[in-house]
Amino acid sequence: MNNSVYENTIRKLSSGGIESPRLEARLLIADILKTSADNVGISTQLSQNLEKILEEHIAQRIAGKPLDKIIGRKGFYKFEFEVSQDVLSPRPETEILVEEALKIIKENKFRKVADFGLGSGCILLSLLKEIEDLQGMGIDASKKALKIAQKNAQGLGVEDKCIFLLKSWFDEDFFQALGENFDMIVSNPPYIKTDDIKTLDIGVQKYDPLLALDGGIDGLKDYLQIAKTAPSVLKKGGYILLEVGLGQALDVQKIFEEHGLAHISTLKDYAGIDRVVILRK
Numbered sequence: 001m002n003n004s005v006y007e008n009t010i011r012k013l014s015s016g017g018i019e020s021p022r023l024e025a026r027l028l029i030a031d032i033l034k035t036s037a038d039n040v041g042i043s044t045q046l047s048q049n050l051e052k053i054l055e056e057h058i059a060q061r062i063a064g065k066p067l068d069k070i071i072g073r074k075g076f077y078k079f080e081f082e083v084s085q086d087v088l089s090p091r092p093e094t095e096i097l098v099e100e101a102l103k104i105i106k107e108n109k110f111r112k113v114a115d116f117g118l119g120s121g122c123i124l125l126s127l128l129k130e131i132e133d134l135q136g137m138g139i140d141a142s143k144k145a146l147k148i149a150q151k152n153a154q155g156l157g158v159e160d161k162c163i164f165l166l167k168s169w170f171d172e173d174f175f176q177a178l179g180e181n182f183d184m185i186v187s188n189p190p191y192i193k194t195d196d197i198k199t200l201d202i203g204v205q206k207y208d209p210l211l212a213l214d215g216g217i218d219g220l221k222d223y224l225q226i227a228k229t230a231p232s233v234l235k236k237g238g239y240i241l242l243e244v245g246l247g248q249a250l251d252v253q254k255i256f257e258e259h260g261l262a263h264i265s266t267l268k269d270y271a272g273i274d275r276v277v278i279l280r281k
Contacts, residue, residue, distance in 0.1 A: 004042045005029065005044055005046050006026070006041055006042055007042060009028060009029060010022055012058050013058065016061070016062030017062070018061060023037075026040040027067060027071060028054060028058065028061070028067070028070070028071065031071040031072075032054055033046070064202035064203050064206065065206075066089055066203040066207055068083050068089050069084070069203075072084065076090035076092075076094070076120075076126070077095050077098050077126045078126070078129075078130075079129065080155075081121065081122050081125075082120070082148055084148055086145050086147075086148060086209055087142075087212070088119050088120070088188075088213070089120075089207075089208060090122040093270065093273075094122065094123060094188055094243055096267055096269055096276055097186060097241050097267075097276045098122075098127065100241060100278065101123075101127055101184065101239075101241050102127060102130055105183070106131070110184055110238075111183060112134075112135050112182045112184075113135075113136050113183060113184040114178070114185050114186075115136065115138045115185075115187065116139055116169060116185060116187035117140060117187055117190075117222075118138035118146065118149050119140065119188070120148055121138060121149030121153060124136045124186065125152055125156050125162070127186070128161045128162060129157075129158050135162070136163070137162065137163045137178070138163070139178075141168035141211065143166055145209070146164050146166055149164065150164055169226055169229055170225055175229050175232055181233055181235045181238075182234060182235065182238060183234075184241070185233070185234060186240075186241050186242075187226060187242050188242075189226060190211065190222050191219045191220075191222070191223070191245040191248060192213045192245065193217065193218060193219040194216060194217055195217075200213075219248060223242070223244075223255050226242075227255045228259065230256070230261075231256075231259050231260050234281045236281055237280065238280065239264070240256065240279050240280075240281075241277075241278050242276065242278075242279075243276055244275060244277055246273055248274075249275075249277050250274075256279045257279070262280050262281075263279050264279060265278050266278070
């Protein structure tokens with residue numbers, strides 16, 4: 001090779017339309033070497049076998065596979081989470097929900113929180129890691145997602161603070177399965193309209209689980225179902241924080257108000273979109 005592995009990787013990623021080729025080159029090479037991205041540079045060398053793996057990863061990235069799904073982890077809030085094609089990749093806008101939940105938990109000295117649709121565990125586990133005496137229950141309909149979340153809980157050292165429940169809120173015995181009341185419920189349920197899924201970025205369409213995306217014809221199917229259960233398992237004065245899609249905030253607010261919850265506020269994300277709906281019992 002005329003250029004270094006690092007320089008060649010940058011060139012290929014750049015030619016393939018990757019927006020941050022230098023950063024991603026470092027991350028891809030660091031992942032293969034099991035080292036920090038800070039250690040990757042012009043002098044970095046790979047064995048022939050590792051170069052072959054790198055070539056495969058570069059091809060996958062250029063074809064649209066998200067970087068985090070290639071290297072198997074994603075930074076979120078203050079922490080890093082293991083991810084796979086079995087869980088939704090954590091999004092920066094979801095950090096807004098985490099930050100607001102932390103404020104409310106601390107102000108009210110809450111002790112028990114449930115995450116409806118746990119996925120990678122990025123929301124619930126961030127809360128448990130930040131607040132020492134908080135206990136949690138993570139609920140998901142996917143056994144594979146729960147396994148990823150359990151690994152992440154172990155990685156953060158909070159596995160003893162969390163119960164993992166394999167359940168769908170569409171199950172008839174969902175309410176009974178929870179078996180307790182919570183100070184707070186957090187949820188980022190599926191909210192993409194079924195017909196809109198085919199318009200999403202290829203990285204989302206192909207590499208995020210459909211179960212975590214498809215919110216039915218109007219995108220509100222899961223909110224309607226959660227609203228039937230959530231008020232029953234929330235303590236008096238308890239909160240629910242919901243992430244919502246573009247243009248859904250008012251509809252979601254009304255759905256939960258019809259089930260007896262009071263709207264507290266709606267928070268915008270970094271793009272100015274109404275993203276987190278907060279209600280109280």
